[in-house]
Amino acid sequence: MVKFGRHLQFYLECDELTNDSSKSFIVPYKDIRGTIGESQQEFQITWTEALEAASDDYTNRIKSLWKQIFADLFMLSRQDENMLRGLPHEDAVQLYLDTMDEKKSRDLLATIKKLHSNASMNLEALRKLVKKYDKQATARGDDILTTILLPELYSSAIMDAPTLDRYIDLLRDKLVVSDEEDDESLDEYMSSIKQKTQLTSSAKDAFDVQRRATEMFWLHDLFTNKISQADIPMLVAHRGFHCVRDHSGIRPLENSLSSYESAWSNGVHLCECDVGLTKDEKLVLAHDEDFSRLALDPSRNKKVSDLTFKEIIGLTMKSGTRPPLLLDVLKSAQTIGGNAKLVVEIKAGNDEAGTALVRLFRRHPDLIERCAVVMSFDAYLMHQLRAELLELSASLCGADSAISPNEEFPIPIDPISTLYSPFKLPQLLLLTVATPPTKSYELVTSVTDFSGVDSWLQHEGKPSLDGVYLQFEPEMLLPEGLAALRALSSKYRVGVWMMLGDPDDIMTATRLIDGGGVSYVNTDIPRTFTN
Numbered sequence: 001m002v003k004f005g006r007h008l009q010f011y012l013e014c015d016e017l018t019n020d021s022s023k024s025f026i027v028p029y030k031d032i033r034g035t036i037g038e039s040q041q042e043f044q045i046t047w048t049e050a051l052e053a054a055s056d057d058y059t060n061r062i063k064s065l066w067k068q069i070f071a072d073l074f075m076l077s078r079q080d081e082n083m084l085r086g087l088p089h090e091d092a093v094q095l096y097l098d099t100m101d102e103k104k105s106r107d108l109l110a111t112i113k114k115l116h117s118n119a120s121m122n123l124e125a126l127r128k129l130v131k132k133y134d135k136q137a138t139a140r141g142d143d144i145l146t147t148i149l150l151p152e153l154y155s156s157a158i159m160d161a162p163t164l165d166r167y168i169d170l171l172r173d174k175l176v177v178s179d180e181e182d183d184e185s186l187d188e189y190m191s192s193i194k195q196k197t198q199l200t201s202s203a204k205d206a207f208d209v210q211r212r213a214t215e216m217f218w219l220h221d222l223f224t225n226k227i228s229q230a231d232i233p234m235l236v237a238h239r240g241f242h243c244v245r246d247h248s249g250i251r252p253l254e255n256s257l258s259s260y261e262s263a264w265s266n267g268v269h270l271c272e273c274d275v276g277l278t279k280d281e282k283l284v285l286a287h288d289e290d291f292s293r294l295a296l297d298p299s300r301n302k303k304v305s306d307l308t309f310k311e312i313i314g315l316t317m318k319s320g321t322r323p324p325l326l327l328d329v330l331k332s333a334q335t336i337g338g339n340a341k342l343v344v345e346i347k348a349g350n351d352e353a354g355t356a357l358v359r360l361f362r363r364h365p366d367l368i369e370r371c372a373v374v375m376s377f378d379a380y381l382m383h384q385l386r387a388e389l390l391e392l393s394a395s396l397c398g399a400d401s402a403i404s405p406n407e408e409f410p411i412p413i414d415p416i417s418t419l420y421s422p423f424k425l426p427q428l429l430l431l432t433v434a435t436p437p438t439k440s441y442e443l444v445t446s447v448t449d450f451s452g453v454d455s456w457l458q459h460e461g462k463p464s465l466d467g468v469y470l471q472f473e474p475e476m477l478l479p480e481g482l483a484a485l486r487a488l489s490s491k492y493r494v495g496v497w498m499m500l501g502d503p504d505d506i507m508t509a510t511r512l513i514d515g516g517g518v519s520y521v522n523t524d525i526p527r528t529f530t531n
Contacts, residue, residue: 004380011121024061029128032047090170113168117351134146212250212251219525227506231514238272240263241266254294256321265336270339273326274286277304278307282325283327334366341370346376349378379465432444432471447485450488456468467495469497472497472502477515495518505528505530
């Protein structure tokens with residue numbers, strides 16, 4: 001399956017970049033898939049060897065983990081060794097949390113999550129290989145291997161991975177900062193910013209304020225008087241209303257809270273953002289893997305995934321503010337109200353960010369309607385997210401909720417539409433490229449050939465995703481290109497994203513919307529937009 005194969009390849013590439021000297025065993029999916037056309041015996045032997053290697057690796061790493069846990073506990077409980085005698089496994093994790101410092105507990109969480117990810121990846125790879133083999137075996141008239149190999153897989157050590165979920169939940173309950181603590185930290189931060197602002201007030205500030213005010217007046221006039229009101233719901237402000245040259249003198253900085261609040265308050269309906277996941281599992285707005293490009297201090301190049309929320313608060317950007325949490329931005333959209341909504345991009349390979357998004361929706365169901373679209377270049381990740389959102393929808397049905405009725409569900413083929421649900425979930429779109437791919441997860445499609453789209457949007461042969469977000473091509477504006485877009489838009493939701501240098505103007509957007517029937521067009525809202 002192209003979705004899983006690409007996802008696994010990118011997972012391996014990311015794993016190669018880690019500093020871990022002892023690499024985990026990951027099933028060589030591509031190599032084993034290459035043996036499917038050979039003899040049954042060769043495939044079965046290769047598959048079994050991979051299962052044994054994955055099980056041994058998991059068992060050894062779990063054993064090392066428990067040895068470390070009990071070694072640390074023993075060092076702290078020498079005066080009362082009886083407390084460790086026959087200690088149940090969940091109690092051992094709880095005791096570790098209660099007695100160890102925060103760093104050790106966070107390191108334990110990171111280790112267990114990595115073990116869980118590796119085991120889950122190997123389990124899925126081996127299952128899919130059997131399914132793929134049996135599909136071809138049936139076509140050849142040969143015997144299938146499901147009844148022989150799946151019992152081996154489902155009784156192996158890696159099937160124990162779901163047990164780790166309980167440990168992860170225990171650690172999360174203890175370590176992840178609550179929303180109430182977020183608000184207290186934010187209050188302290190805003191107070192300090194206010195004091196700094198009062199100290200730096202000057203005549204230059206007054207000049208800068210006037211320039212920013214002029215820019216806001218221009219934006220308000222653009223969306224009030226210059227752009228057709230029928231087109232506004234399809235225009236997506238890329239990273240908010242921001243300066244594409246990473247300055248914050250006139251426009252806000254990209255992915256900053258003010259870039260979104262400025263856009264929504266001046267007539268923009270949809271804003272796009274990128275999210276990353278912090279070490280303590282907070283979704284923060286970030287396009288790059290670190291903040292070195294936008295930070296006041298360029299040396300602050302620690303990866304987003306290695307930062308805690310506390311460190312995020314202390315990270316000052318060029319605009320003088322910190323990177324906002326996704327929760328902050330969704331709450332602003334809710335407060336502003338009206339049509340203020342987000343289009344959220346999850347970076348490829350970041351499965352945990354998708355799960356974290358579902359957890360956020362579960363805690364704040366009233367914010368779901370403020371997320372219009374979730375998208376990613378990672379097809380496998382998106383199909384996983386669809387399954388988690390289906391589960392969330394089922395669990396929320398019948399419960400009291402502030403979510404408005406789902407008057408317009410995304411797409412007629414959406415599997416959720418076959419169920420009664422009072423919750424309007426975000427549309428799920430797959431990002432694609434039109435140029436030769438530079439990353440293993442990228443799927444290439446062109447306005448001259450959309451033949452691959454149908455299969456990418458399906459999972460296990462059934463409709464799953466709502467549509468695609470295509471890279472802009474000049475050919476899209478030709479009669480043949482517009483016709484191809486209309487045909488695709490009649491089946492799915494279609495968006496168009498652009499690179500810096502592409503024609504970012506109202507004429508191009510209008511042709512894509514009116515002539516091609518697309519639902520979303522990204523824009524940086526340049527000053528030349530109406531030219």
